[in-house]
Amino acid sequence: MYQLKSCVWELTKTCNMRCLHCGSQAGEGRENELSEPEAFHIADQLIDLGCERVTLIGGEVTLCPYWSRLARYLSDNGIICDIVTNGYQKTEQDFLDFQDSHIVSAAISIDGTEELHNTIRGRKDAFEESERFCRRMAEIKIPLTAVTTITKRCVKVLGAMYDWMAEHEILAWQWQQVTMMGNARDNRLPSLEAEDIEKVFDFYTTLSHKKKLPIILGDNLGYYVEREGKLLHTFHGCAAGLSAIGLDSKGNVRGCASLCDKRYIEGNLREVSLKEIWESSESFAYNRKFVPNWLTGKCLTCGMGADCAGGCRSFNLYQGSLYEHSNCICKYNITGKMLYPSAHEEPPMVLTAGPLPYLDKPCDAYPCIHEREHILLYAGPPLPR
Numbered sequence: 001m002y003q004l005k006s007c008v009w010e011l012t013k014t015c016n017m018r019c020l021h022c023g024s025q026a027g028e029g030r031e032n033e034l035s036e037p038e039a040f041h042i043a044d045q046l047i048d049l050g051c052e053r054v055t056l057i058g059g060e061v062t063l064c065p066y067w068s069r070l071a072r073y074l075s076d077n078g079i080i081c082d083i084v085t086n087g088y089q090k091t092e093q094d095f096l097d098f099q100d101s102h103i104v105s106a107a108i109s110i111d112g113t114e115e116l117h118n119t120i121r122g123r124k125d126a127f128e129e130s131e132r133f134c135r136r137m138a139e140i141k142i143p144l145t146a147v148t149t150i151t152k153r154c155v156k157v158l159g160a161m162y163d164w165m166a167e168h169e170i171l172a173w174q175w176q177q178v179t180m181m182g183n184a185r186d187n188r189l190p191s192l193e194a195e196d197i198e199k200v201f202d203f204y205t206t207l208s209h210k211k212k213l214p215i216i217l218g219d220n221l222g223y224y225v226e227r228e229g230k231l232l233h234t235f236h237g238c239a240a241g242l243s244a245i246g247l248d249s250k251g252n253v254r255g256c257a258s259l260c261d262k263r264y265i266e267g268n269l270r271e272v273s274l275k276e277i278w279e280s281s282e283s284f285a286y287n288r289k290f291v292p293n294w295l296t297g298k299c300l301t302c303g304m305g306a307d308c309a310g311g312c313r314s315f316n317l318y319q320g321s322l323y324e325h326s327n328c329i330c331k332y333n334i335t336g337k338m339l340y341p342s343a344h345e346e347p348p349m350v351l352t353a354g355p356l357p358y359l360d361k362p363c364d365a366y367p368c369i370h371e372r373e374h375i376l377l378y379a380g381p382p383l384p385r
């Protein structure tokens with residue numbers, strides 16, 4: 001029996017930005033998004049299943065008219081709740097909603113220093129607005145974290161960004177690498193290569209010494225990297241369908257909201273209960289039935305494959321192979337021989353490298369990489385300032 005612990009829930013696909021890397025290609029809302037009563041019915045199911053943490057996202061989550069009431073309901077029923085926002089053009093009513101929501105923290109998306117952030121966000125005032133947002137959140141004492149999607153250009157400015165984060169009272173900073181889905185794919189943003197990942201970990205090591213704020217490495221920055229004699233970012237497998245789920249604004253259930261392909265929809269909450277989906281022996285087979293000989297490429301020969309299970313399913317999906325993390329720089333991946341040779345069972349969904357026809361369509365979910373880490377950090381009452 002699996003215990004549901006965390007849920008990332010897209011409340012709307014509506015967004016007031018059109019970011020160059022947006023995996024869900026947010027902008028317009030989905031047709032027929034969940035109504036407030038439907039959302040509250042789902043909230044009751046999450047509560048009944050003992051879900052511990054819920055992260056509300058969009059699109060831009062604050063454009064969902066009932067987000068604050070829903071967050072408060074979840075929080076008041078014992079669920080640790082936080083949100084991810086772009087922090088853009090927030091009104092005084094929005095700040096009142098933040099205060100009323102009882103969230104433990106909010107995460108703002110920051111994707112570079114000023115010029116780069118504005119370019120990615122497609123708004124000349126995006127960075128300035130982020131600064132205003134951070135100041136106002138500090139005034140109303142809502143703990144604030146930051147999430148950065150690391151693109152090639154961003155790798156170079158991580159040091160400058162760190163200082164900005166500390167100045168703006170960001171309590172923790174999460175890094176995730178850009179995934180080739182949605183707008184990132186259509187805009188042909190370059191993927192990070194292994195040498196970029198090396199630089200990211202160099203920055204991580206240097207910046208961590210400053211001790212101004214913790215840096216959290218997201219699920220898709222791979223794994224078992226050694227710096228200064230220490231092993232960084234050990235990873236014990238993708239949680240999708242094992243302890244985590246993602247919901248979209250139409251009630252579709254996936255193991256992770258970033259697994260956008262329709263084949264990863266396990267059911268829809270307008271038709272079937274969350275309990276039935278969660279407890280079905282057929283659900284989330286790509287993770288629940290995983291065995292190491294499903295790994296491909298270098299992950300099949302890596303000494304850590306049985307532990308990390310080949311890394312982030314979502315990142316892998318858009319690189320072409322669900323069971324191989326293409327730019328992982330794991331120190332144990334040196335064996336050069338197959339460690340799991342006895343293929344006795346075929347995985348339910350192995351994706352092969354090369355162009356994938358279904359990726360030509362717009363993705364229909366949000367890239368939620370690892371938002372749940374925020375709530376792991378801020379599971380307590382609002383922090384004193």
Ligand code: SF4
Pocket residue numbers: 222223224298299300302303304305306308309310311324325328329330333
């Ligand atoms: S199995 Fe793959 S993803 Fe996991 S540590 Fe080894 S190389 Fe990295």
Ligand code: SF4
Pocket residue numbers: 219220237238239240244255256257258259311312313314315368369370
């Ligand atoms: S972000 Fe990646 S590793 Fe984390 S739950 Fe989603 S698919 Fe799995």
